[in-house]
Amino acid sequence: MGLGFVVGIIGGFLIAHAAFSTIQYRGELKIMEEQFTGPPFNVVIELLVGLGLCLWAGLAVPTKFLSILPHSDENRVVSLPANLDFMVFNHRGKVLPSNPDLKLKI
Amino acid sequence: MVGSGGASASEAAQLARLEEQAAHGGGGAWEYLCLVRRLKARRPEPVLRLGLSLLNDSKARSKLGSEEWTLYEQVAIAAMDCQNIDVAKDCIGKLKKKFPESLRVGRLEGMLLEAKGAWAEAERAYAVLLENNPNDQLLHKRKIAMAKAQGNTTLAVDYLNKYLEIFMADHDAWRELAEIYVSLLMYKQAAFCYEELILAQPMVALYQISYADVLYTMGGMENIQTAKKYYSSALKLTGGKNTRALYGACLCSGAINQLSKGRNKEEESSELQALAAEVLTKEYKRQAPAKVPIVTEMLKTMKLS
Numbered sequence: 001m002g003l004g005f006v007v008g009i010i011g012g013f014l015i016a017h018a019a020f021s022t023i024q025y026r027g028e029l030k031i032m033e034e035q036f037t038g039p040p041f042n043v044v045i046e047l048l049v050g051l052g053l054c055l056w057a058g059l060a061v062p063t064k065f066l067s068i069l070p071h072s073d074e075n076r077v078v079s080l081p082a083n084l085d086f087m088v089f090n091h092r093g094k095v096l097p098s099n100p101d102l103k104l105k106i
Numbered sequence: 107m108v109g110s111g112g113a114s115a116s117e118a119a120q121l122a123r124l125e126e127q128a129a130h131g132g133g134g135a136w137e138y139l140c141l142v143r144r145l146k147a148r149r150p151e152p153v154l155r156l157g158l159s160l161l162n163d164s165k166a167r168s169k170l171g172s173e174e175w176t177l178y179e180q181v182a183i184a185a186m187d188c189q190n191i192d193v194a195k196d197c198i199g200k201l202k203k204k205f206p207e208s209l210r211v212g213r214l215e216g217m218l219l220e221a222k223g224a225w226a227e228a229e230r231a232y233a234v235l236l237e238n239n240p241n242d243q244l245l246h247k248r249k250i251a252m253a254k255a256q257g258n259t260t261l262a263v264d265y266l267n268k269y270l271e272i273f274m275a276d277h278d279a280w281r282e283l284a285e286i287y288v289s290l291l292m293y294k295q296a297a298f299c300y301e302e303l304i305l306a307q308p309m310v311a312l313y314q315i316s317y318a319d320v321l322y323t324m325g326g327m328e329n330i331q332t333a334k335k336y337y338s339s340a341l342k343l344t345g346g347k348n349t350r351a352l353y354g355a356c357l358c359s360g361a362i363n364q365l366s367k368g369r370n371k372e373e374e375s376s377e378l379q380a381l382a383a384e385v386l387t388k389e390y391k392r393q394a395p396a397k398v399p400i401v402t403e404m405l406k407t408m409k410l411s
Contacts, residue, residue, distance in 0.1 A: 076114055076115055076344060076345070076347070077113070077114055077310055077311070077312065078113060078114055078115045078118055079113050079118060079312075080281075080310075080312055081113070081145065081146035081147070082146060082147060082148035083278050083281060083282060084146055084148060085243075085244060085247040085248075085251075085278055086247055086250060086251045086254065086278070086282045087148070087183075087187070087251065088220075088251050088252075088254055088255035089186050089187060089189075089217075089220055089221040089255070090223065090255050093150075093187070093188065093189065094189050096188075096189075098188055098189055098190050099155075099190075102154060102155065102158055102185075102190060102193060103158075103192065103193060103196075104158060104161060104162065104181075104193050104196040104197060104200075105162045
């Protein structure tokens with residue numbers, strides 16, 4: 001997980017650096033009075049690399065994704081809860097011997 | 107991902123595993139107790155045993171912090187379920203000292219009177235609490251549970267109907283009413299309750315299976331055809347894994363064939379019956395191979411009839 005964090009930070013830094021380079025490039029173009037068609041090629045590469053690293057970190061850092069398929073085996077509702085609000089206490093369990101050792105120590 | 111719909115297979119397995127582990131002294135007692143509370147499972151004996159072991163150990167108790175009081179409540183209810191009134195009384199005493207004017211503790215005291223069998227006193231205690239808190243759902247439900255416990259099912263049905271007029275969105279109450287109606291053999295009313303439940307939670311297959319059960323019990327061509335539709339819907343929701351729905355589909359097809367033997371009805375597609383029968387035999391071969399001959403016999407008689 002530490003590696004994921006580091007990779008994420010590097011990716012974020014790369015993207016920020018690419019943004020800064022683009023702003024600098026535009027400034028230079030304004031001095032030379034040319035049109036701004038797009039960021040230079042190496043900035044685009046840097047951006048894509050930063051994107052890849054951040055994606056990888058985003059998937060690797062959280063521990064385990066929960067399943068969201070409603071019909072997958074682990075999400076299928078197998079039994080309903082026991083309706084505890086209407087629980088009654090005079091059931092046949094009364095005749096079972098209760099353990100006299102179970103006591104709450106004050 | 108399940109919401110209030112109940113436990114999934116993986117959660118039920120996790121519960122069983124934690125129970126085993128904690129029973130053999132492997133730790134994880136607090137995890138188990140939290141899981142029981144989240145899944146709303148009814149497991150009084152392990153909860154009582156493990157809860158008391160945590161509460162009697164002062165180090166573990168101080169580690170819990172403010173969750174200690176929830177544990178006291180959980181252990182009190184489990185103790186009442188195991189008929190261990192002394193433990194319940196002690197736990198409630200501790201809670202009362204910490205939260206003297208609390209409605210929740212008052213409810214627990216009422217439940218303790220119920221567990222002791224002192225119905226009149228419990229009734230009085232609930233009446234006093236209801237005067238100050240007339241809109242508390244759990245108090246109304248305890249009154250209904252008391253009527254049910256005393257065997258007065260008609261009174262319970264009465265109270266439940268009045269409760270549902272006010273709190274129409276409470277699925278647990280609808281479920282309880284449906285079960286009481288079934289026990290009183292009032293199937294039409296039970297069907298109505300199940301319809302409400304299916305409307306509220308259409309993705310829970312178990313309500314649809316219960317509804318189809320009630321329709322099949324009521325009998326008659328239309329009811330059985332509707333029941334077949336609901337069994338099929340339940341099969342779709344559970345991916346064909348629910349044995350009860352498979353049986354239901356087979357039995358409904360068999361019953362329809364029998365009922366329409368005299369009249370020349372349009373040929374019902376028997377694909378459902380054949381497929382359900384096939385899946386059923388496959389499931390039995392996988393899980394209970396000794397019973398496969400019984401199942402094949404039964405399916406054969408149904409197809410012939």
